[in-house]
Amino acid sequence: MPSLKKRKPARAATLADVGRAAGVSAMAASVVLNAAQSSSRVAAATRTRILAAARRLRYRPNAAARALAERRMHTIGVAAVVDVGGELNHYFLSVFNGILEAATRHRQNTTVFTLADWEQDAARLPGLCDGRIDGLILIAPVLSPAAVRALPDHTPVVTLHANMPIPGSVNLESDEEAGACGMVSHLIARGHRRILHVAGPRGLLGAERRIRGYRRALAAARIPFHAAWLVEAGYEMDEGRQALHDWLRRFAGRPLPQAIFCGNDAGAIGCMEALAEVGLRVPEDVSVAGFDDTLAARTTVPQLATVRQPLHAMGSRAVEVLLARLRPRPGTRRPEFQNTIVFPTELVLRASVGPPPASTKTVPRPAPGGRGS
Amino acid sequence: MPSLKKRKPARAATLADVGRAAGVSAMAASVVLNAAQSSSRVAAATRTRILAAARRLRYRPNAAARALAERRMHTIGVAAVVDVGGELNHYFLSVFNGILEAATRHRQNTTVFTLADWEQDAARLPGLCDGRIDGLILIAPVLSPAAVRALPDHTPVVTLHANMPIPGSVNLESDEEAGACGMVSHLIARGHRRILHVAGPRGLLGAERRIRGYRRALAAARIPFHAAWLVEAGYEMDEGRQALHDWLRRFAGRPLPQAIFCGNDAGAIGCMEALAEVGLRVPEDVSVAGFDDTLAARTTVPQLATVRQPLHAMGSRAVEVLLARLRPRPGTRRPEFQNTIVFPTELVLRASVGPPPASTKTVPRPAPGGRGS
DNA sequence: GGTTTGAGATTTAACGATAAACCTCCGTTA
DNA sequence: TAACGGAGGTTTATCGTTAAATCTCAAACC
Numbered sequence: 001m002p003s004l005k006k007r008k009p010a011r012a013a014t015l016a017d018v019g020r021a022a023g024v025s026a027m028a029a030s031v032v033l034n035a036a037q038s039s040s041r042v043a044a045a046t047r048t049r050i051l052a053a054a055r056r057l058r059y060r061p062n063a064a065a066r067a068l069a070e071r072r073m074h075t076i077g078v079a080a081v082v083d084v085g086g087e088l089n090h091y092f093l094s095v096f097n098g099i100l101e102a103a104t105r106h107r108q109n110t111t112v113f114t115l116a117d118w119e120q121d122a123a124r125l126p127g128l129c130d131g132r133i134d135g136l137i138l139i140a141p142v143l144s145p146a147a148v149r150a151l152p153d154h155t156p157v158v159t160l161h162a163n164m165p166i167p168g169s170v171n172l173e174s175d176e177e178a179g180a181c182g183m184v185s186h187l188i189a190r191g192h193r194r195i196l197h198v199a200g201p202r203g204l205l206g207a208e209r210r211i212r213g214y215r216r217a218l219a220a221a222r223i224p225f226h227a228a229w230l231v232e233a234g235y236e237m238d239e240g241r242q243a244l245h246d247w248l249r250r251f252a253g254r255p256l257p258q259a260i261f262c263g264n265d266a267g268a269i270g271c272m273e274a275l276a277e278v279g280l281r282v283p284e285d286v287s288v289a290g291f292d293d294t295l296a297a298r299t300t301v302p303q304l305a306t307v308r309q310p311l312h313a314m315g316s317r318a319v320e321v322l323l324a325r326l327r328p329r330p331g332t333r334r335p336e337f338q339n340t341i342v343f344p345t346e347l348v349l350r351a352s353v354g355p356p357p358a359s360t361k362t363v364p365r366p367a368p369g370g371r372g373s
Numbered sequence: 374m375p376s377l378k379k380r381k382p383a384r385a386a387t388l389a390d391v392g393r394a395a396g397v398s399a400m401a402a403s404v405v406l407n408a409a410q411s412s413s414r415v416a417a418a419t420r421t422r423i424l425a426a427a428r429r430l431r432y433r434p435n436a437a438a439r440a441l442a443e444r445r446m447h448t449i450g451v452a453a454v455v456d457v458g459g460e461l462n463h464y465f466l467s468v469f470n471g472i473l474e475a476a477t478r479h480r481q482n483t484t485v486f487t488l489a490d491w492e493q494d495a496a497r498l499p500g501l502c503d504g505r506i507d508g509l510i511l512i513a514p515v516l517s518p519a520a521v522r523a524l525p526d527h528t529p530v531v532t533l534h535a536n537m538p539i540p541g542s543v544n545l546e547s548d549e550e551a552g553a554c555g556m557v558s559h560l561i562a563r564g565h566r567r568i569l570h571v572a573g574p575r576g577l578l579g580a581e582r583r584i585r586g587y588r589r590a591l592a593a594a595r596i597p598f599h600a601a602w603l604v605e606a607g608y609e610m611d612e613g614r615q616a617l618h619d620w621l622r623r624f625a626g627r628p629l630p631q632a633i634f635c636g637n638d639a640g641a642i643g644c645m646e647a648l649a650e651v652g653l654r655v656p657e658d659v660s661v662a663g664f665d666d667t668l669a670a671r672t673t674v675p676q677l678a679t680v681r682q683p684l685h686a687m688g689s690r691a692v693e694v695l696l697a698r699l700r701p702r703p704g705t706r707r708p709e710f711q712n713t714i715v716f717p718t719e720l721v722l723r724a725s726v727g728p729p730p731a732s733t734k735t736v737p738r739p740a741p742g743g744r745g746s
Numbered sequence: 747g748g749t750t751t752g753a754g755a756t757t758t759a760a761c762g763a764t765a766a767a768c769c770t771c772c773g774t775t776a
Numbered sequence: 777t778a779a780c781g782g783a784g785g786t787t788t789a790t791c792g793t794t795a796a797a798t799c800t801c802a803a804a805c806c
Contacts, residue, residue, distance in 0.1 A: 027785080043783080044783060060499065067437035069763045111482045132437070388793065415754070
């Protein structure tokens with residue numbers, strides 16, 4: 001007693017099945033269903049029959065077969081190094097959202113490769129990539145030379161925030177120096193003069209650029225730079241917290257900074273925590289500013305002033321640049337790509353930055369036995 | 374003058390190329406390079422020659438061809454509905470990290486499909502899935518009946534936090550009622566009696582379960598339930614903020630809650646903001662607790678007490694359950710899957726919850742012309 | 747010395763789609 | 777009347793891999 005309602009076929013229908021059902025060859029079905037130059041090649045009546053058959057059989061093209069024949073996977077790879085705890089982070093999420101948006105718009109699939117670190121794990125990358133993606137987006141703020149050498153041969157690459165140049169690839173970055181300079185200049189304009197910079201790890205291109213921006217803003221305002229007011233920390237929240245605690249302990253009794261500019265949002269949040277732990281209020285006692293404008297900047301109380309990088313837009317753009325390399329427009333011979341595209345940053349002013357306190361405060365002495373280490 | 378250093382071949386090497394270079398057939402190369410039952414089938418000397426040739430030619434298997442022949446893509450799809458602004462959120466990030474970890478471990482690729490909404494966009498899903506993934510993980514807290522009907526035919530499905538049952542699929546969820554009950558019981562144990570619940574949208578299974586947990590904890594402590602102390606809000610930060618502002622305005626002058634339990638972390642952060650805006654401190658005046666333990670819970674100051682769902686583990690498990698359905702173990706006939714797997718939740722106590730204030734406070738009257746709407 | 751045996755390969759046939767060359771009419775045109 | 781041309785298809789070859797069947801030849805056995 002065959003059920004008429006849901007006759008679930010054991011195997012998915014192929015083009016040949018559709019053709020047979022419509023009384024034509026598989027090839028005719030292929031032409032119709034890809035709808036490219038349909039009108040001229042196939043009679044309207046046949047066309048209708050084929051479409052009806054395809055619908056009836058619930059035909060879906062087999063991606064693997066198509067990829068094999070076309071020699072294109074219609075898939076973009078995204079490679080990133082995972083953070084502490086093996087997790088991708090806020091920064092990745094923002095970029096990835098942009099990538100997905102553009103990829104979906106251009107009918108490309110997206111597959112994600114995670115690596116534990118560039119040094120060793122990068123060797124796996126060619127094996128993961130070759131033959132299954134058309135192009136690769138490399139999220140590369142902490143790229144290593146070994147990784148660059150190990151990159152896959154036959155796959156075009158676009159990088160985001162690359163830490164070092166990759167021959168033949170396009171890099172997308174934001175104007176971090178200008179962003180940092182802008183934020184510090186804003187602090188100065190609001191009356192701050194004693195501005196501490198809690199920077200990211202020395203050696204990382206992004207951290208260095210933000211330091212340059214900080215120094216440029218100081219110089220422009222003729223505020224002397226003190227090496228002691230430039231603190232190196234990691235990019236994790238706890239590292240920012242710890243770095244500020246250490247600094248405060250070292251400089252107990254000396255003048256308190258009026259503002260703290262951090263190399264990233266997570267670090268800034270760590271600083272806010274450290275300040276709260278020693279009884280200092282933000283922004284009444286100290287203003288705090290971050291960098292990146294990740295989601296986290298809006299989840300603090302008070303909300304964190306920060307420098308926005310257009311991460312979503314950068315992700316989308318990465319997809320578009322990659323696709324343009326994949327299928328060069330018929331018009332242009334070989335589109336000469338600029339190998340760096342710089343995005344502007346933008347000041348995001350929120351409640352964590354206020355005017356400096358009326359009187360100069362001093363760094364509180366740590367309470368014996370208290371928290372804070 | 375042929376460069377010997379980097380002779381970049383126009384096309385990637387195929388198995389036939391490797392075979393030719395090693396003086397054997399493509400098939401022999403296939404057997405060796407897949408290393409399955411290698412030892413018995415191929416002579417050691419031949420084996421070595423083939424491996425050498427493969428390395429020399431930088432042979433990489435073509436994923437499309439392999440998928441076509443094997444009828445397996447080695448790829449798992451992840452479908453999620455994007456949030457406001459078309460962005461995937463913290464919850465997704467945590468789950469996705471778990472999925473990626475397990476997928477990488479099992480040498481599966483992962484591709485992400487985003488949908489604007491289940492109602493209409495879900496119809497695209499079969500077209501996206503069929504023929505390019507082996508199985509689908511559906512992140513489905515806001516699934517709709519239309520979406521369930523539109524699901525792809527030939528693709529096994531595992532859901533996370535499904536809002537409604539899907540025939541033939543396995544659902545992974547956490548014990549939200551117990552988690553909510555546990556948190557509210559903890560608040561009661563610390564001395565709170567006036568506990569406001571800012572819940573998620575009515576009708577969402579998760580929100581309802583958390584409400585049930587809240588009521589169960591109250592009942593167990595013989596604290597009467599007041600409908601006015603159950604506020605419905607969205608799951609966005611601003612919706613939580615707005616909902617609390619509205620409530621505070623409505624109940625100005627009446628007794629202030631000692632604690633607020635929110636249906637999710639973002640809402641809790643919104644509430645913390647609203648409290649700060651009317652001059653109330655957390656936790657001195659009001660304790661606040663959230664639900665989910667997303668990354669955001671650790672970026673607030675003070676850090677947010679919350680109910681942890683093991684999102685990472687759930688993501689990993691989803692992959693494993695899916696893979697088990699794909700290739701049933703030779704031993705068992707047809708592994709009878711339980712169609713719901715429940716994960717335990719866990720209380721995460723952080724600084725946003727403290728003891729209730731010594732004296733009963735009242736809801737402050739809104740300052741005329743102040744912020745707060 | 748003829749038949750087994752089996753390790754060590756090779757050959758053949760899919761897998762499902764695309765690209766390009768190739769028919770087959772029928773209505774025009776020279 | 778023969779050649780042409782184009783609309784509407786079909787056939788054939790190919791993409792790179794795997795599964796299954798087949799071949800080959802030397803050693804072992806009766």
